Amino acid sequence: MIPHRQRLDVLRREVQLFQDTCAELGYHDLGVETRCPGWTVRDQVAHLADTDEVAADTVREGPRAFARVVHEFPTPEAFTRAGCDRGKDMTLAELREWSVAASQSCVAALSDCIGTERVRWGFGMQATHLVMGRIMEYWTHHSDIRTALGTSGSGSVEGAICVAELSLYSVRYALAKARVTVERWPDVRLILVDEDSGRVHSLGKSDASELVSGSLQSWALLAAGRRNPLLERSFDFEGEYARLFIQIARAYL
Numbered sequence: 199m200i201p202h203r204q205r206l207d208v209l210r211r212e213v214q215l216f217q218d219t220c221a222e223l224g225y226h227d228l229g230v231e232t233r234c235p236g237w238t239v240r241d242q243v244a245h246l247a248d249t250d251e252v253a254a255d256t257v258r259e260g261p262r263a264f265a266r267v268v269h270e271f272p273t274p275e276a277f278t279r280a281g282c283d284r285g286k287d288m289t290l291a292e293l294r295e296w297s298v299a300a301s302q303s304c305v306a307a308l309s310d311c312i313g314t315e316r317v318r319w320g321f322g323m324q325a326t327h328l329v330m331g332r333i334m335e336y337w338t339h340h341s342d343i344r345t346a347l348g349t350s351g352s353g354s355v356e357g358a359i360c361v362a363e364l365s366l367y368s369v370r371y372a373l374a375k376a377r378v379t380v381e382r383w384p385d386v387r388l389i390l391v392d393e394d395s396g397r398v399h400s401l402g403k404s405d406a407s408e409l410v411s412g413s414l415q416s417w418a419l420l421a422a423g424r425r426n427p428l429l430e431r432s433f434d435f436e437g438e439y440a441r442l443f444i445q446i447a448r449a450y451l
């Protein structure tokens with residue numbers, strides 16, 4: 199397990215990369231549609247700010263803690279949509295200010311944790327896993343925005359690796375969401391290539407007999423829910439469980 203402080207460093211880097219992109223946005227960029235159906239760039243920025251506030255209050259057991267506010271909505275999708283809608287009437291400057299303040303609050307709250315304590319996010323998780331979840335959110339939504347605006351680059355390589363690691367930790371949850379029953383899930387190893395440097399990253403147990411190989415960034419997108427048939431077919435695999443992993447991989451709630 200990578201130390202909590204090291205995870206926090208990756209989160210800080212992802213937040214800064216995202217804020218650098220936000221600083222370059224023009225007002226008309228906010229209305230651009232992204233690859234998430236019904237989501238604009240404005241929605242993406244607002245979603246991160248809103249969930250940062252909820253994450254901070256979850257750690258601190260504040261009024262907007264996840265376990266308290268999620269029950270106010272009929273579905274998880276309604277909860278998410280309400281967060282996006284909070285930014286719909288904001289000026290660009292107001293949206294940026296909210297985004298910066300919320301991200302700072304979230305990082306500060308998580309920095310006060312040692313990593314192993316439980317926080318009531320989703321079904322409950324260790325604080326260090328919530329850090330990984332925030333890294334996944336920033337890496338993914340930053341990529342959504344830059345793709346929508348036709349801008350090259352996205353989050354860090356470390357962020358993409360974190361998303362891939364989270365997909366390995368979340369196999370049981372992914373199987374449950376896909377309504378697939380597996381008596382004994384074998385170890386699966388990911389062999390992923392960074393598209394920019396060509397460096398190979400091997401994740402999972404080295405003696406795993408089931409293997410998935412392909413692009414690091416593509417796997418992070420797949421695990422973050424940005425999947426499509428062409429993306430799924432871009433991976434090679436060895437073993438039937440590895441093939442299934444490509445179909446159900448999920449690094450988000």
